Amino acid sequence: MAAYLVRRVVGMVVLLFLLSVTVFVLFNLLPGDPARLTCGKACTPQIIEANRHRLGLDQPVLTQYTNFVKGIFFGRTFSEDSPEPIICHAPCLGYSYNRHQQVLAAIADAAPVTFWLAVGAFLIWIVVGISMGILAALNRGSWVDRTIMGISLIGYSMPSFFIGLLLIFFVIIRFNWLPFPSYVSPFDNPIQFLQTMILPWIVLAVLNAAFYMRLTRNQVLEVFGDDYIRTARAKGLPERVVVVKHALRAGLTPIVTAAGLDLAYLLGGAIISENIFNLPGLGSLAVGSVLNSDLPLITGITLVTATIIIFANLVVDLLYAVIDPRVRVG
């Protein structure tokens, strides 16, 4: 197990290195000129060159990349000609001249919002999706099954921006049941936190819960047809034990895989929900950075979210082995 872990972590580091190189090269191949973008309207070639120098873009790509990596381990200083140079301590992922903020600070500010958004929605969709899926499987062919599958079809079909706008219009604007979303930390003001997050959680959960209802139902039904379940029933085990101890444990394994990855993707930012509900998470940060061609921020977000997803993959693989003893790591 330990050797396996070490191999995976080393693999992660190599993957991240390759990813960082790829991102850097790709952004340098783009046809745009960041120096021109920072120059403004009244631009002259001299001002463009001055800005290119300030941004370090007049240096070879390899030097730029080396400086970026050095910054991660040793920190960097930006805008050295300014009365107050910007000191970016390690681990420094760069400085966003567009937001006038260090990249890591911007990501660190946004990450908790996305974390709470993802975790809250995740809990709702897992609880609702799996329980409804099991219920449908146990009542296969009945009106309960058909009703649950009908609900899941509706949920799966509705775009999240549409659900979000509907909820805002009716719940907030029309009936004033909730105030307009204004994110605060759950530790500072738990009531306002819940008031802000409940609608985004619902929006995110609707789509995923619908998917998990169907996934769970199919998995459980498939397991119900296996020989060992028939054997368990033939042995006279109570139905509760057959379902909970034997059928669900095997049936949930692929669901854990899917859930882990879905959660990881969500931690990279729920773009639509964050923008509709004005949440300062990673998704809205990423959109803003792309719209503004903020290359340092795009690079930082790409690397951080990639790290989260790679790490989540590792966790899922380990959990997989815990849930299903037939799977061995190593």
Added chain:
Amino acid sequence: MVRSKAWLLRGFAVGVAFALTLAACGGGNAVSSQASGGASGAPKTGGTIYLLSLNQQWDQVDPQRIYTGEDLAFFGGTIQRSLTSYKYSADAKEGTSVTADLATDTGKPNATATEWSFTLRDGVTWQDGSPVTCEDVKYGVSRTFATDVINQGPTYQVAYLDIPSAKDGSSAYKGPYKKTGQDLYDKAVTCNGNTITFKLSKPVPDFNYTVTLGFSPVRKSDDTGESYGQPGHLVVSDGPYMVQSYSIGNGGKMVLVRNPKWNKASDPIRANYPDTWEVDFGIDPKVMDQRLIASAGKDNFAIQYGNIQPENLATIFTDPEHTTAQFTGRAVSGFDPYARYYWVNVNKVPDVNVRRAMWVALDRQAIRLNIGGAFAGNMADGVIKPNIGQDYASTGLLDGSLDWEAGTKVPDNGDPDLAKTLIAKSGKPAPTLTFNFANTPTNAKTAAIVKSSLEKAGFTIKVAPLEAGQYYSIVFDPKKSGEFGTAGWGADWPNASTVIPPLFTQKGGWDLSQLDDATLNQAVDAAQTDTDRADQSKKWQDLNKQVVENMWVLPTFFGLSQTLAGKKVGPIYRWPAYGSWPYGQMYTMP
């Protein structure tokens, strides 16, 4: 104006528009900038006005870096004062009249307009109570010369002050941080007591307008350079409000509270009604519209930064001039700052007949319909917009009176046959042209119309969409750009000296057509330095006509925009000076 605006990207075909400020006397403008009926209710002192913004932050807060009309208007009305400003009025002429602000008058030029002096008022203080001095103004202006730190703002200081150029063409003065050439700056800008004098390298008759942009004071001890004005380094106020807090991103806010040291006697312009201003960032534009339409709770006191979404215009307006009864007094439609056009690289399309044929073939009617119909703008007859005032005169382009049109009025949906005739005059077959545009869904549809209409005249059109945020950085490079593409421009003040020179001279900074014509440059210089304002206007009008005679750009639309406010905020009109809300006069109502 300066930076990419998501709302512009979404709302108009120009992609990223740089910008501008201003607007002025009406000539030919059929659009009302004042809400019909006007807001009802008496102004109240106190309360909070909420400015709802879809952006995640201000482009800039630093007084030397702000260059967007709406932002200049907001900060100018609340926390930053300039030597001169504009009068608050819905009237096109009065609303663009320059008036004394920090200075006691609108400036005293010498006989040749190469030297301007401004005397500061007594009693103007910073938010800590210390006086605003001539040295503070001088230091603030000097920051613009540090072009690698204080970037993206207006650079008229660099262009106009009598400071020699270095070998590479940049100013020999490098700003107050490096201090290279400091003695040159000290000669060009001098303080004598409370009077500051600017020595200019050439006559600038409208310099008292120039000083509305970036000529604000900054105290040296407050200056943090790159970060000045950003969260953690809040800008220091000399206006009626001061920044209490500023956070960026979705959910971010800027809160302004009253500046206790502001002295009304020293400020004849600003009314200072509300206790607080709150700017809410990152609001989805569809949600913003719904909030303002409902106008409940605190949204009664909210105003919109940006435009009404196209799908809601029919709910709020019956046409671009009139609101529906429900929204009387709280919606405004009027000229935005921009004239839209398609630049044409004259080196790649050197034949004037071919450029004329491009404009003639263009189906401007279909393009306008695609970007919002009559709400999007009026047909343009040049690059000088009617709201600039006296420098505008019809070029005749739209009524067929230009020589090359020979009395033939080109229909709005194009005339492919006339275009073919013009191409034939060039003696060459119709060329293949590449069309650049910022890649948005609306622009992509516009590009399809451009391609279709020009190909009816025999052109072969390749469409080349560019990533929106990178658009201008690519099309400024002739090696990477196509033959023509979208653009927009707004004047910096009511003088075409801020339109023709930037768009059609190499040193102007916005010469997308890559024009470099010695005769034209001389004519531009002559107009810029003409101290007879009436004569100068005539020169700009002639140059505007020359633009369309030669089709150095293809004029498309004079842009309109529509904005909405809550039920209990006023006054509701578009301030002609910046095409913005009149922030310095705004109030809440009981």
